[in-house]
Structures are given as C-alpha cells and as structure tokens.
Amino acid sequence: MDVKKRMREYADEINAAMDRYLPEAAGPQKSVIEAMRYSALAGSKRIRPMLMLEFARICGADCEAVMPVACAEEMIHTYSLIHDDLPCMDNDDMRRGKPSCHVKFGEATALLAGDALLSLAFETALCDNIHAIKPVNLINAVQLLAEASGYSGMVGGQIMDLESEGRKTNIDTLESMHRKKTGAMIVAAAKMGCILADAPKAKVDAAGVFAANIGLAFQIVDDCLDVAGSSVSLGKPVGSDAENNKSTYVTFYGLEKSKDLAKQLTSEAVKSLSVFDDREFLSGLAGFLCSRDR
Amino acid sequence: MDVKKRMREYADEINAAMDRYLPEAAGPQKSVIEAMRYSALAGSKRIRPMLMLEFARICGADCEAVMPVACAEEMIHTYSLIHDDLPCMDNDDMRRGKPSCHVKFGEATALLAGDALLSLAFETALCDNIHAIKPVNLINAVQLLAEASGYSGMVGGQIMDLESEGRKTNIDTLESMHRKKTGAMIVAAAKMGCILADAPKAKVDAAGVFAANIGLAFQIVDDCLDVAGSSVSLGKPVGSDAENNKSTYVTFYGLEKSKDLAKQLTSEAVKSLSVFDDREFLSGLAGFLCSRDR
Numbered sequence: 001m002d003v004k005k006r007m008r009e010y011a012d013e014i015n016a017a018m019d020r021y022l023p024e025a026a027g028p029q030k031s032v033i034e035a036m037r038y039s040a041l042a043g044s045k046r047i048r049p050m051l052m053l054e055f056a057r058i059c060g061a062d063c064e065a066v067m068p069v070a071c072a073e074e075m076i077h078t079y080s081l082i083h084d085d086l087p088c089m090d091n092d093d094m095r096r097g098k099p100s101c102h103v104k105f106g107e108a109t110a111l112l113a114g115d116a117l118l119s120l121a122f123e124t125a126l127c128d129n130i131h132a133i134k135p136v137n138l139i140n141a142v143q144l145l146a147e148a149s150g151y152s153g154m155v156g157g158q159i160m161d162l163e164s165e166g167r168k169t170n171i172d173t174l175e176s177m178h179r180k181k182t183g184a185m186i187v188a189a190a191k192m193g194c195i196l197a198d199a200p201k202a203k204v205d206a207a208g209v210f211a212a213n214i215g216l217a218f219q220i221v222d223d224c225l226d227v228a229g230s231s232v233s234l235g236k237p238v239g240s241d242a243e244n245n246k247s248t249y250v251t252f253y254g255l256e257k258s259k260d261l262a263k264q265l266t267s268e269a270v271k272s273l274s275v276f277d278d279r280e281f282l283s284g285l286a287g288f289l290c291s292r293d294r
Numbered sequence: 295m296d297v298k299k300r301m302r303e304y305a306d307e308i309n310a311a312m313d314r315y316l317p318e319a320a321g322p323q324k325s326v327i328e329a330m331r332y333s334a335l336a337g338s339k340r341i342r343p344m345l346m347l348e349f350a351r352i353c354g355a356d357c358e359a360v361m362p363v364a365c366a367e368e369m370i371h372t373y374s375l376i377h378d379d380l381p382c383m384d385n386d387d388m389r390r391g392k393p394s395c396h397v398k399f400g401e402a403t404a405l406l407a408g409d410a411l412l413s414l415a416f417e418t419a420l421c422d423n424i425h426a427i428k429p430v431n432l433i434n435a436v437q438l439l440a441e442a443s444g445y446s447g448m449v450g451g452q453i454m455d456l457e458s459e460g461r462k463t464n465i466d467t468l469e470s471m472h473r474k475k476t477g478a479m480i481v482a483a484a485k486m487g488c489i490l491a492d493a494p495k496a497k498v499d500a501a502g503v504f505a506a507n508i509g510l511a512f513q514i515v516d517d518c519l520d521v522a523g524s525s526v527s528l529g530k531p532v533g534s535d536a537e538n539n540k541s542t543y544v545t546f547y548g549l550e551k552s553k554d555l556a557k558q559l560t561s562e563a564v565k566s567l568s569v570f571d572d573r574e575f576l577s578g579l580a581g582f583l584c585s586r587d588r
C-alpha cells in the first residue's frame with residue numbers, strides 16, 4: 001500500500017469537509033469567521049481526523065457519517081494552536097509557515113476565533129449524522145472528545161507545560177505532560193472512531209493503546225528533529241529547544257536512545273493492532289510518522 | 295408565590311451542583327482548576343440554568359436529570375466572562391466585586407481556565423443523564439447550546455461589540471448585538487429546558503419568544519441602571535457607559551422611553567407563556583428582572 005498516497009487522499013477529503021463545515025465569511029461576524037477559516041484551513045497533516053476515520057472504517061462504519069465528528073476533532077486541534085500562539089502563552093509569530101492568527105487578525109479576534117472553533121466543533125459533531133450513528137454512541141464519543149480537550153487532557157498538559165518553563169523537570173513529568181497535551185486528543189480520535197462504529201470494548205481499548213504509543217513516539221521524533229533535522233524541511237529553525245533551555249527526550253536520553261525509544265513505541269503500537277483485520281494503513285502510518293524528517 | 299425565595303432555592307441547588315461537577319483542585323492541573331472554580335463559583339444569579347430547569351419542570355421533566363445540562367450552560371457563561379475580562383478584550387480588573395480571573399491567576403491561566411470550562415461544559419452536559427433523557431433530545435439540546443455559544447451567537451455578539459467601539463452605531467445594530475451576545479444563550483437555555491423534557495415544538499418556540507424578550511429587557515434595564523442606579527446597589531460606578539462614550543438604549547431613546555420599552559418587552563414575554571399551564575414563577579421572574587435595582 002502507498003501510505004503517503006492514502007494519507008493525501010484522506011487529507012483532501014478532510015480539507016473539503018472542513019471547508020463545508022466552516023461558515024462562510026460574511027455578515028456582521030465576518031472578521032472572526034475569516035480568522036477561523038484562516039487557521040482551520042492552513043496546511044495541517046490532518047493526522048487526528050484521519051485516525052478517527054480509519055478506525056471507524058476498519059470497524060465497519062460509514063466514513064461519511066463519521067466525518068462531522070472527525071472535523072470537530074480537527075477544529076479543536078486548530079483552536080488549541082491559535083490560543084497556544086497568543087502573546088500570553090507561547091507568543092509565537094509564525095505557524096505552519098504563515099503569520100499566526102493573532103499576528104494576522106489581532107489578539108481579540110484570534111482569542112474569539114479560537115473560542116468559536118471550540119463551540120463549532122461540538123455544534124458540528126452533534127449535527128445531522130444521528131441517522132447513521134447510534135445516538136448513544138455519538139453521545140459517548142463526543143463526551144470523550146470534550147474530556148480529552150479539557151482540564152484532564154489537552155488543557156491540563158498545556159498548564160503543565162507552562163508551569164515547567166524555566167524549572168528542572170524529570171522524565172516522568174515530561175512524559176505525563178506530552179500524554180495530556182498532545183496524546184489525549186490523539187487517543188480520543190482513535191477510540192472515537194471505534195465507538196462511532198459500534199465496535200466492542202476490546203477494539204476501543206486497542207485503538208487507545210495504538211494511539212497513545214504513536215502519540216508519544218511522534219513527540220519524541222519532534223524532539224530528535226529539533227536537534228538533528230534540517231531547518232529547510234522543518235520550516236522552522238532547528239535547535240530552538242536547546243536555545244529555550246527546554247527539557248526534551250533528547251536532553252534526557254541523548255539522540256540515539258531517543259530514536260530507539262520512538263521505534264520501540266511504534267512497534268508496540270503496531271502490535272496492538274492485532275485485534276483488527278484490516279491494519280495495513282495504520283501500520284504504515286505509524287512507521288511513516290516514526291521515520292519522518294519533518 | 296415568593297419569587298425571590300424560589301430564585302434563591304434554585305440558585306442554591308445550582309451552586310451545589312456546580313461544586314459537584316467542577317473537578318477538585320488537586321494534581322498537576324491544580325492551578326487551572328483553582329481558576330475555574332474561582333470564577334464558576336463566584337456569586338452569579340444563575341438566571342440561565344434557572345430558566346432551563348424551570349422550563350424543564352413545567353414541561354414535566356425530572357429536574358435532577360436536567361441539572362448537568364443546566365450547569366453546562368452556566369459554565370459557558372462563566373468562561374465567556376473570563377475571556378471578556380482579559381486585557382486584549384475589555385481589560386476589566388474586577389468582576390462581581392472580586393479581582394477578575396486573570397488579575398488573580400495571571401493571563402495564561404485565565405485563558406486556559408476559560409477554555410477548560412467550555413470543554414467541561416460539553417463533558418458535563420453529555421454525562422450520566424442519558425437514562426432519564428431521550429438520547430436524541432440530549433443531542434439536539436446540546437447542539438443548540440454549542441450553536442448559541444459560537445460564531446452565530448454569543449461569540450458573534452462579542453465581535454460585533456468589539457468592532458462597534460468608538461464607532462457610531464444605530465439602534466438595529468445595537469439590538470442585533472445584544473440578541474447575539476447575551477440573548478442567544480438565554481434563548482437556548484429556555485428552549486433546551488423544553489427539548490430535554492420532550493415538549494412539543496409549540497412550547498419550545500414559546501419558550502424562545504419568552505427568553506428573547508426578557509433577555510433584551512434585561513439589557514435595557516442594565517443601560518437604565520447605568521445612568522439612574524445607585525453605585526452602592528450596583529457594586530460598580532454608575533455612568534460608566536457615558537464615560538466610555540458607549541451607545542446604549544438610553545443614549546438612543548432616553549431614560550423614560552427605555553424603561554417603557556423594557557416593560558413592554560416583559561409584558562410580551564409573559565403573554566408568550568400562555569401555552570404553559572404552570573407559569574407563575576416565570577411570570578414573576580420576568581417582572582422581577584424588569585423592576586430590579588441592580
């Protein structure tokens with residue numbers, strides 16, 4: 001299977017759906033809608049919604065019915081990046097090679113665009129797909145999405161990240177931060193795909209194990225690329241972690257041991273797929289994410 | 295009926311439930327949870343969840359089953375106040391007689407506390423009440439909540455408010471801004487109460503008309519109190535609108551005509567209750583909100 005080709009096809013489908021679910025930039029709220037569209041349609045790899053759609057597919061669901069929920073997941077990811085870039089947070093001027101939302105639209109509009117994307121995520125997830133999905137499964141999946149994005153998940157990881165700045169941290173705290181800040185939403189995406197497809201608990205759990213492992217591997221690869229990648233392929237300066245005196249997997253374990261750890265997590269992830277029959281794309285995706293150079 | 299006494303009873307029940315649904319301030323996310331609790335448990339009148347519970351009650355629902363959704367509505371109201379007070383928005387240092395969330399906890403924590411409350415709202419609304427409420431009704435009600443809080447509702451009104459600063463506006467734009475910024479969530483609360491109780495469309499619509507009218511009347515009374523109220527009972531300086539050169543109902547119509555308009559809207563609201571049998575509390579509440587002095 002050509003994994004990269006299938007990834008591009010998924011990303012194209014998701015991009016088209018995102019465009020449909022985002023409102024048109026018109027009317028008295030035009031400015032905030034423009035800011036929402038600017039960030040939500042910027043070149044993301046769409047890994048999270050892709051995972052949800054693929055798990056739903058291999059568990060027998062109709063991908064079209066799952067698409068609104070997959071877009072909801074991506075809207076929440078987008079909102080978190082907008083708020084993360086704000087001056088009171090990471091104060092990042094650039095995102096995906098373009099000016100950040102607040103640089104382009106101003107802080108107040110960016111704040112509100114993030115807020116509106118979070119609401120729109122739940123509006124979209126709970127909309128017009130209740131005929132193809134069991135209502136109770138939709139409720140459980142969207143509740144998981146809310147939980148993963150909140151204080152015990154993504155936002156919880158963000159506050160841990162903020163509070164660790166300039167402090168000595170240990171590897172357990174670093175791992176726990178990553179598992180919340182980025183891992184929780186990745187795990188939720190995978191599990192939600194299974195839940196929406198009415199899959200048995202064993203599959204939901206296996207999807208969660210797969211996603212937790214590739215999520216952490218992804219973060220470790222990020223840390224490795226920051227010291228060993230090329231700034232051309234990354235689209236951002238290398239060495240920024242060291243410059244910011246940031247604790248990373250590489251500062252704890254060194255580059256080689258970190259790469260080994262990412263490979264080991266990826267192999268654990270692939271093993272957990274054994275309960276699924278059709279696991280070719282997901283295995284390939286895990287391998288691709290581990291060996292990527294940007 | 296002693297309307298004030300019933301309001302206090304409702305507020306007490308809602309406060310106790312809010313305390314239960316908010317997480318305990320412990321663990322690595324302690325600071326953000328403290329900020330969430332600080333703002334969500336500050337002395338609000340709890341008008342929005344009260345409306346939801348009362349409409350649910352008079353349509354025959356079990357109030358306990360509706361409580362998580364009522365608290366979700368109030369969590370969203372709280373998050374909007376936290377973000378509204380931030381320096382890049384209204385830059386308000388005080389809220390309900392106490393330092394604003396960002397003054398007390400810092401900007402980054404306040405931003406994240408708002409974000410986390412919005413996620414927690416949906417987590418709470420979709421949680422453990424699906425046995426007493428029809429799943430499809432829960433989905434429709436929570437979808438309405440998401441819509442009312444987003445770009446076409448509350449956030450839409452906030453962006454209109456921001457963009458009207460320092461500009462000449464007209465009465466239609468002012469009304470449209472209020473109907474979105476505060477009206478949408480009040481209307482949603484009333485309709486959701488009926489939807490969760492499985493009430494027929496005529497009742498859902500009537501609840502919406504009631505809430506739209508009392509919502510706008512509430513805003514007009516606010517404008518009147520800003521010029522004619524006492525700073526002691528309001529807990530904030532009077533005349534701040536005029537000082538900020540803000541367009542209000544009073545600057546358009548004058549004080550007397552504005553008061554008449556609020557009374558007229560309240561009377562329209564009460565009329566719309568005719569489809570409900572047990573309307574004593576809601577009529578009383580509408581009258582109370584119109585004649586309040588703070």
